[in-house]
Amino acid sequence: MDRIAYMKSVNFEFLRPGNELLANLAGLAEAVLHIDPGSALTRLRSFAEELTKAIYKEELLPRMPQSTFYDLVKNSVFTDCVSKPLVHQINFLRIQGNDTAHGAEGDLRNAQLALKTAHQLAMYMAIKYYGTAQADIPPFAEVQDPTATLASLQKTVSSYEKELNQQQEELQRVMEKLDQERTRNLDKLEPPAKPDQQKRQQQSQMVADSLQWNEAKTRTLLIDAMLLQAGWDVSNPAQVGQEVEVDFPDNTSGKGRADYVLWGDNGQPLAVIEAKKSGNVSLQAGREQARMYADGFERMGMQRPVIFYSNGYETFIWDDQQYNTYRPVYGLYSKDSLEYLIYQRQYRIAEVEKHNPELSIADRPYQIEAIKTVAAHFHKQRRKALIIQATGTGKTRVAIALAELLLRTSWAKRVLFLCDRKELRVQADDAFKQNLPSEPRCVIGETNKVDRTARIYIATYPGMMNRFAQLDVGFFDLIIADESHRSIYNKYRDLFDYFDALQVGLTATPVKFISRNTFDMFDCETTDPTFEFGLDAAINNEPPYLVPFRVRDLTTDFLRDGIHYNDLSDEQKRQLEDDLGEEEAKRTTVAGKDIGRKIFSEDTDRIILENLINNGIKDETGSLVGKTIIFAQRQDHAEHLEKLFCKLYPQYGAKVCKVIHNAISQVDTLIKEFKKPDNDFRIAISVDMLDTGIDVPEVVNLVFAKPVKSWVKFWQMIGRGTRLRPNLFGPGKNKSEFLIFDHYGNFDYFEQEYQEPEDTGGKSLLQTTFEARVELAQAALKHNHAAAFDTTIELLRADINDLPDTSVAVKRELRVVHQLQQTALLKQFDAKTQHLLMDSIAPLMSARVLRDKHATALDKLIAGIQRCLVEQASCFEDGKIALLAEVDKLAVNIQAVRQKDAVIAEVRSAEFWQQPSIGKLEHARQELRSIMKYRQTDTGPGYGVDTTRTADGNVQGEERVVYIAGANEAMIYRRRLKDILDGMLAANPTLQKIHKGEPIAEPELKTLTSTILTSHPGVSLEVLNEFYGRTADQLHLTVREIIGLDAQAIEEHFKSFLHAHPSLTAQQVRFMNLLKNYIAQHGSIVVEKLYEPPFDSISHEGIDGVFAPEDVGELVAVLKPFLRGDVPPSSH
16 A cells, blocks of 8 residues: 555544554545535545445454445344444435435535544544544544645645545555455355344444434434535524524423524524434424424514424424424425525415416416416415316416416415426427516526526426435425326426425326326325316317317228238239248238338328328318328338328429428427428428427328327327417418328227226336346245245345435335335235335335346346246246347357356256256346346347338228217207308398397298208207207297307406406306306306306305305396396296
8 A cells, every 4th residue: 555645634543553544535535625525525435335344344244245335334234233323324424425416516514514424433443443542532623725735835726636536546446455355255254143243232332322422413413414405504503503492381491492493694593493213203292392492482572483303314394384284305494495484474475366367378267267276275275286288278378377476476486397308398488488578587407507596497307306406495386397297206206205395287188097196196186186177178168279170090901900921912922022022021920000110011101191182181272281290100100201202292292291300400490390381391290209299280180100009199199280270271261170080090099998007107127127026035935935035035135225315205215115124024024015015115216226227137037037937837938038038149259248158158058947946047147147238239230121012902981970078969050050140141131130139020030940951951950949948939049149149259258357356266267167158058048047057066055155145246247148037948
């Protein structure tokens, strides 16, 4: 070790005679403390790891050569021989140094606290193992910033750092070498016997006691770390008071001491923190104690602080001025966030539902209802809401208006809007900029730092995951999660748990296809969101908010049955052989759904394109198809379709039809061009670029040239066509429908076979591997296979030990995780433990770092083979084939692979599989893991997908009736009849009389009826009369209503009422919206109806249960134009 002259440490020289390596590591941490606190924390983590290994050595404890630091600290052989506080402090350094994972920066104060902790541990080592007397150890001295001294030595900071880094690397090498020697025999050792362990623990505890360590001290360490992370200066009593005296009548002295008080700049208490031992009972006691301290401060004439209580692992906040319930938090609030909570007590407007949203942002009746419903929900102290709104009904507008309302009423100071793709982040940013131009925004992810002065933050889920630890848990008051389904739950749950904020989920997925855990995540009963305005509601509204669609199924022989050589005619076989070569042709068997993926069939695609050109909805001139999106199987399929189009229609060519996908460099320009209504670019062929979040209201045709498996994706694709587009076909000629060509039986699949998939949320490989191991252990237990059981339990333990306790998800289950790590619970493997492993622990596995996916995939494969072996099941054969196939792919030209020749040969040998054993397979797994990454995958220089010109035929097409809930027969007739009557009005004197409300004679009415019926035989007047509850001779009333019925005017009439009465509650707005829908369909209403369905669905008393008597007068005024009292209703 003499090659480098190590620098002298400030505080650790007493350790040098006993352990030079530890003294050097700590010295290096001191040296960079002021220059780079993050690096100091990393070095102190190395110090803690080396110290742990030194204890193993001194105590002669057995350990596996490749154990991680985590394994060492969590191993029961270690924890049983040392005192608890020692473990806590080692863990503290380990966690602080854990590569500041989520973008937290090493803070100087964190590093100083860590250095003091390292000093405590150094004292322990010196006293317990190196024969130093406590009295001889000098007290801890603060480390000075070296920059001034360096200047006098004419050294630059960077050369100094370089020198330190060299020393650090040298130390790393020394440590590794030392470790190899040390572990040579350690794994042969027997663990100490139980009585011996207890004795050692007592000795360890004695040293800990002499240093005055106890549980309180370690708890303080954890709470101090949380305070530091939230930006509090623990060493400054003006910010963080400890053991603060406060009024407490229950004590004889009348005083109590609060563990921590966080002070505001005005000297008022912002929060009180009560620290308690771990264990459930004391946590509740802690809550009550903290509440009494808060009372005490009030009695002393000060403001009531916010309550926190914690045992270092679990922490709760209780802001009992605003909420009657406490809730878990995963950190503490910063000063700024606490000051806002105090500010809210005075300025937050409680009954927020009695305020209208900003109408320039969201003014439609259902949007007002959505916002008021969520507001009412929050007012009732609920903190989460889920809004379901069909694509195209202004979800983003609702989100922005809700954010504006909560900012305006002091329910929020900062809002986070999360979306799942960069393109959507740009769109959201534009929308906020347009609608809330005066609110400062920050788009997270453009820079690494988060701007603290903004009020609106926009981020993608992954972009936020990398940065959330820079912010305190109280930083955001409202989080809006757009499209909050899509495995977001599993992957990003940490975000939702970390921030203690109101949360709103937005999704366009219809209720019956939302998975249970999305409802759970937003505290809704399954199938019962906070607010819903679905596709049916939007299409059925009068006037409609979305355009209805027609579906044409169109399939061919190949699309229905696939291409199978043996089933083809001689002519088709010859063509296939010409295209693919004889060998390949004879092997051809492709399912219908794979056409366009495994083989391109030119004739099939020709039929698809010709159908579009001939039968698609055309533009206003009627000469060329309108805007169309074709969804293709893959990128190469999309390109194939474009090429074929140019061949079939050279007169249109690539001017009319182009591929759009992410790999094209100017993709944004292309999308902009496609959005322009009046150019030649009509047909966009896309793989998935256009299926979500990108709007082109001009689209009138959608072509499904691919099968879609996900319901969510399917409806988002359809959502591309449902947008309204006024005057699309010239002045006054609006887009009234759009057409879907379905060539791959998607509607069939979703109507008949589709079942909601078990929501795996895309399990990670680490999770499925862990589950495979649990299943192996279960099989081993059932078949009394001891070797398999023992091996697997150890692997499971190592997996659990690898869980990072910095992850919020792991913190939530920390108690269970610790139990499994530190007790014999895992070994017992009873039914309860098995359930726990599968349900609670397996999902946490995705929080681990996947170091080598190829190695983990092998772990999973082998666990499966071992299970089949234990169960003597036939799947063993499949496993064998799979493993040999993987081994065959190993690249023999690589040195690392050659070194494992013997093992590879063994696995390939017949003997290995004739007498297979768990041990052999386990040995193979350990040996082969590290080289699996050298497999040659099949993506060599492939030849692309073959194309065939084999004739395809037997085209079958039909219009499919798509049932949209809520659209009844009468309503459809009414729309049709209104169009007919509006067309006749100008030329028909009888209709003009009815329109003006003038009386008409019986014969006139008869003539009119027959005119309508002869010119439009498809209209059934009986159905309409029945709908309105009228007799045949009252037809003129029905006709009058239908002529006078201007849905747009009714919509505007009710809308202006909602706008003029902002203080309506959510229920009242809901009632008004029901009323509007009823009148738009029936043209009028009788007062009695207001006490019957659908109006009794809100309150069983009908209108009286929703409006106070004094409001009813105003309501009658609104209804006046529609009240029908002159004709006694025949059906009441």
